[in-house]
Amino acid sequence: MARTVKGPDARRERWKGHREQRRAEFVEATIAVVAKKGPDVGMEDVAAEAGVSKPVLYRHFTDKSDLYLAVGQKATEVLMERMGPALAAEGSIRDRITGIVDAYLSVIEENPNLYRFVVKGSFADRPVEKDVVAEDKNLIAATLARILGDYLRAFDMDSGGAEPWAHALVGMVQNAGDWWLERQTMSRANLSDYLATIIWHALDGLLRSAGVEIDPATPLTPLRLVD
Amino acid sequence: MARTVKGPDARRERWKGHREQRRAEFVEATIAVVAKKGPDVGMEDVAAEAGVSKPVLYRHFTDKSDLYLAVGQKATEVLMERMGPALAAEGSIRDRITGIVDAYLSVIEENPNLYRFVVKGSFADRPVEKDVVAEDKNLIAATLARILGDYLRAFDMDSGGAEPWAHALVGMVQNAGDWWLERQTMSRANLSDYLATIIWHALDGLLRSAGVEIDPATPLTPLRLVD
DNA sequence: AAGTAACCGTTACCTCAAGTAACACTTACC
DNA sequence: GGTAAGTGTTACTTGAGGTAACGGTTACTT
Incomplete structure (x- = not known):
């Protein structure tokens, strides 16, 4: 039975x-x-x-790159978990951007070797196709693109730029973070602030050019979370 | 004798x-x-x-990474040669930014495999220390940082942010370019414009917050060239 | 109870690209 | 003529990725 x-x-x-x-x-x-x-x-x-x-x-x-990929995914997961609260946080836009950036920097600061392993040691030998980092960056960029796109559409703006924007932002923070990690010539808070300033101004300019005015201190309710 | x-x-x-x-x-x-x-x-x-x-x-x-490094340097040289004119060009700031970004994109578009070889195939086996790409990116970023720093000082502004700015910009353009190169979902001109817009707004915001007003159409004489 | 499908694990091997040893020949300075 | 640089070769060593072949354990199936 x-x-x-x-x-x-x-x-x-x-x-x-x-x-x-x-x-x-x-x-x-x-x-x-x-x-x-x-x-x-x-x-x-x-x-x-x-x-x-x-x-x-x-x-x-099956393979070295299979393992590396899994490690990369795990690392991305950890990263997302840390950035999630910052994404969803209450507070002014400016502060939220700073929070997200700083969350990223704090993760790589705490796990420098893991970061290097995932980012540098990638490509696991031959196949450039199966790029390990690319997967993770794309995931993050896609998440960002969705959020940005939603906001743009909410303001009745063209959302076509959301994807390039997302990849640009990811690369910007990643590269600046990389540089900072290797030779730490400024405090983390300082760098977070510089980067957030850049992002904020870019965002502000974008909206402004579409006739939308936004106050850096406005809370601006999150449309949706990481999902 | x-x-x-x-x-x-x-x-x-x-x-x-x-x-x-x-x-x-x-x-x-x-x-x-x-x-x-x-x-x-x-x-x-x-x-x-x-x-x-x-x-x-x-x-x-001496070594695989020695060769890779040399190839990277050569590639950087080519890149610099192409971006040089755009850096030195007359014209509005906005146009010059677009020109520089587009010069970069055109180079990677024309030599996609070389680009992948240098950027992805890097790390030449073991030593993460001797990172091939990092060298080149740093060179470019350093050049940028110098130019930015000079401008900032010319406006009597704090030039401490020049370095993070430079690395942020390099990463931004590189990553967006990478994404675009793999799946070309928009025209090069289009991407150049998006990126230039981001950069311009960021720059404008930075100056504006220091009380400096700049017209995107102002020619703004180059302080110095690549040197 | 016997069989078997999945796992646990081992040692000893294969493979392939990076890098080296050892050898022989050429050129132009001393 | 000696020698310090270069030209080049074939044949080897090394090391990390990956595999073969073997034996043991558990719990479901028949």
Whole structure:
């Protein structure tokens, strides 16, 4: 009895969650070993950190770039979690922009090696197609583009520029952050403020040129969150 | 007679220029083979393209990253040559910004594989320290920072923001250009205009907040060229 | 109870690109 | 004629990514 109704064989289902969990475990191991030994770790190091030999690792990831990709996604997730509150926060626009930028900077400041691993160590050998960072940046940029587009449409403006805008903003913050991370010649708060100023002025100019006036101190209710 | 005054032995000097020329030759070969076979070429491919075997290549470059670096520098040189005129051009500020951005985009549009090789294929294996792209981006950013700083000082403004500004701008244009290059969903002119708009507004806002008013159509004599 | 589908894990190997050793020949300065 | 630079070759070493082949465990199926 029980289930003679059998789905395709319960032995197959038995592990469903387990595999996911195991992958996550290896991703954690990678992050740990990167934090310890710097961004130039190999598959063997990762396996060792997880207390296991290479083939086991390869049972869960087809490939180095597969692992790297997973790490990148995890990192993006962490990043998003940190930026989410800043995105949704109450307060003036100016302050919210600063908050978002600063959230980003604080994440890379706290995990410099992970950041380098994901951003620099990418491309996992051959295939330029399967770019690891690109995926993550695109995800972030897409999120941003959606938010921007919504706001533009809310003001009855052309939303065609939302995508280039989003990618421009992402690149701007990322590159400035990268520079800052390597030689820290100013405080984080300072940089956040500089970047937020640039963004704010650009945004203000854009709206102004469409005849929309906005006060930097206006709270401007969020249209929607990260979703 | 002649020169019994001997410098350290003329046999050493004899090749001085030659080595430089040879390096340049290999750099050209790399660029050629990358254009032909895509950004994922190995040392053997490069050597073959130059009609020579690997060890010869290694006589002139200590290392893969050494070659990559040289290629990056050459590419940066080309880029600078193309952006130079746009930097120095007469015309309104707005137009000049557009010109500079468009010059950049046109270069990556014409050499997509070289661009990918330099930007993505970087990091030449292990050493994250010796980052290939970073060098070039820093060079460009430094040039920009100098120009910006000079202008800011000319207006008696705090020039401390010039460096972050420069890195922000570089990242912005680079990332937007990257996105555009992969999926060309808008015309180059269109993107140039969007980016120039962002930059112009940011710049305008910065000056405005310091009480300086500037007309986008003002020619604004260049303080100095690339130098 | 026997079979089997999924996992656990190992050691020892293969592969391929980066980089090197060792060797031989050429040119022009000394 | 000696030698310091360069020209070039084939054949090797190295190291990291990735695989083969083996054996053990668990819990579902028959």
